[in-house]
Structures are given as structure tokens and as C-alpha cells.
Amino acid sequence: MKIAVASDHGAFELKQKIVAYLQQKQGVEVLDLGTNNENESVDYPDFAGKAAISIQKGEANLAVIMCGTGIGISIAANKYKGIRAALCHDAYTAQMSKQHNNANILVMGGRTTGIEIAKQMIDTWLVTEYENGRHQLRLDKISEIERSQ
Numbered sequence: 001m002k003i004a005v006a007s008d009h010g011a012f013e014l015k016q017k018i019v020a021y022l023q024q025k026q027g028v029e030v031l032d033l034g035t036n037n038e039n040e041s042v043d044y045p046d047f048a049g050k051a052a053i054s055i056q057k058g059e060a061n062l063a064v065i066m067c068g069t070g071i072g073i074s075i076a077a078n079k080y081k082g083i084r085a086a087l088c089h090d091a092y093t094a095q096m097s098k099q100h101n102n103a104n105i106l107v108m109g110g111r112t113t114g115i116e117i118a119k120q121m122i123d124t125w126l127v128t129e130y131e132n133g134r135h136q137l138r139l140d141k142i143s144e145i146e147r148s149q
């Protein structure tokens, strides 16, 4: 499975730890889309776009993205067709984001989430399966909104 990882400067430190954590997982290939240092201020929509487009093009199956709070980068990522980016804060929200919303991007805040909670969220999100059924009707409505814009 290919997982894209991206952040702005506000979450660079967490992003580096997440890249290292994912790299030691069996069967996971990591695509590190930057940013590459915390000293240069960059714009989170650019990194939301890199991750979203990598999924749209099939270069990644899933993505984990971050900014300071996770708010800006999740708003930006959700502007891309077919992207369901879920800002989560714990293992429960990460689990539900896959089970009910089939989130293809997990979002967190570099200034709000520590690496140990982040690892729990990632582990839970990766093993949780989408429940489908009634939830698909709701995702279809979201796709319909995309089509009608």
C-alpha cells in the first residue's frame, strides 16, 4: 500500500516522525511530499494539493496530512474531487472516519497531536474497514454535491 504524507512547516516535526513510523511498517511504501524543513513558511493548500492529486492519480492509495491545527489543510484537501479528508484527534475519530466516511486522507494537527496519539490514530485507521451499506448512500450524496458544483 502506498501512503502519501505531507505537511506545512507547522507540522514538519510530526510529519518527519510519521514518515519514519510508516516506513518501518511491513507492506507500506511512503511517498514523502514535503515540506522539507520547518524554517521556511509555506502554504498548507499547496501540500493539501500534492497529497490529494497523488490519490486522484493513483500514485498513493491513502494519505496522512498535517498543518498546525489540521484545519486549513483539511479544508483545502476536501476541495479536490473524490477526496474525503478527515481531521481526527484520537483513535476513535480515526476509526469512525474510515468505518463510516471511508476517509482516504487522515488529517491531524502538528501543534495539537503528539506522536504517540498519532501512531494510535494511524494504526486504527489503517486496519479499520469501511462499513459500506447505508453509509454509501451518504457518500453518494457528497459525490453528487461535487458533480453539481
Ligand code: RB5
Binding pocket: 008, 010, 011, 044, 067, 068, 069, 070, 071, 072, 073
Ligand atoms: C501556519 O502557521 C498555520 O496557520 C497552519 O499550519 C494551519 O494551522 C492552518 O490551519
